[in-house]
Amino acid sequence: MKYFACFLSMKDEEKSQKYRPQHLDFLETMRQEKKVLMNGRFTDGAGGLVIYRAKSLDEAKELVEQDPYIKLGAREYDIHEWELVTDYNFD
Template identity: 85%
Template sequence: MKYFACFLTMKDEEKSRKYRPQHLDFLETMRQEKKVLMNGRFTDGAGGLIIYRANSLDEAIDMAEQDPYIHVGAREYEIHEWDLVSEYNFD
């Protein structure tokens, strides 16, 4: 399994507020399916970060594009494969 860092850059604050519950529900579902390792917002309001678990970049992009924030144009995303180094086992 590979890890992918997905930066969700703020595009529309009003849409982000409006669709936040759907975005959080999406993340919870993905977390339960073990497709999201971790996520969080940037405290400066610039957006947020999601760490996806996927077999390929294409699979991670597909996950990112399912996010309600992306569908409604509240956020833009940039995604990169991430070489996780940690003393913890997340599998």
């Protein structure tokens, strides 16, 4: 499995507030399915970061594009394959 860092930059603050519950529910489901390793918002209000687990960049993009924030125009995204280095066991 590969990891992908997805930056969700603010596009529409009003939509971000409106769709936040759906976005958080989506991320919770993705974490339970082990498709999201971790996520969190930037404290300066610029957006957030989600670390996805997927077999390929295309698969990761398919997951990102299911996020209500992306589907409903609240955020834009930029995604990069990320080589995770840690001694922590996430399994």
